[in-house]
Amino acid sequence: MCDCLFCKIIAGEIPSEVVYEDEQVTAFRDINPVAPTHILIIPNKHIASINELTPEDESLVGHLFAAAKDLAKQEGIAESGYRLIINVGPHGGQEIYHLHLHLIGGHKMRHPMG
Numbered sequence: 652m653c654d655c656l657f658c659k660i661i662a663g664e665i666p667s668e669v670v671y672e673d674e675q676v677t678a679f680r681d682i683n684p685v686a687p688t689h690i691l692i693i694p695n696k697h698i699a700s701i702n703e704l705t706p707e708d709e710s711l712v713g714h715l716f717a718a719a720k721d722l723a724k725q726e727g728i729a730e731s732g733y734r735l736i737i738n739v740g741p742h743g744g745q746e747i748y749h750l751h752l753h754l755i756g757g758h759k760m761r762h763p764m765g
C-alpha cells in the first residue's frame with residue numbers, strides 16, 4: 652500500500668473536491684486555497700517530484716499542463732490569467748512528495764512569486 656496522501660485522495664480513501672479526472676491525471680481543490688481558484692493537478696501514477704521524472708513520463712507531464720489549461724477555462728480564469736507552479740524539494744517549498752501542479756487564479760497575483 653502506498654502511504655502517500657495524494658495516492659489516498661486518488662483512491663478515494665481521503666475525501667477531496669475532485670474537479671477533473673481521467674486515466675492519467677486527477678485534479679482537486681487545494682484544502683488551503685491561496686486564491687479564489689486553487690486546484691492541484693496530479694498524475695495518477697505516484698511520482699515523488701520533478702526530480703524523479705523519467706523519459707517515459709514526458710507525455711504525462713504534457714498532459715498535466717493540458718489539463719491545467721482546460722481547467723483554467725472551466726474556472727473562467729483563462730482570459731484574466733493565472734499561475735502554474737510546481738514546487739520541488741525543501742528549498743522549493745514542496746510539502747507533499749507526490750508531483751503536483753498548482754493552478755492558481757481568480758485575483759491579481761502579488762510579486763514576488765507566491
Ligand code: 5GP
Binds near residue numbers: 656747
Ligand atoms: P506543496 O507545498 O507540496 O507544493 O503543496 C501541497 C499542497 O497540498 C498545499 O497547497 C496544501 O494546502 C495542499 N494539501 C495538503 N493536504 C491536503 C489535503 O488533505 N487535501 C487537499 N485537497 N489539499 C491538501
Ligand code: ZN
Binds near residue numbers: 655657658659
Ligand atoms: Zn502518491
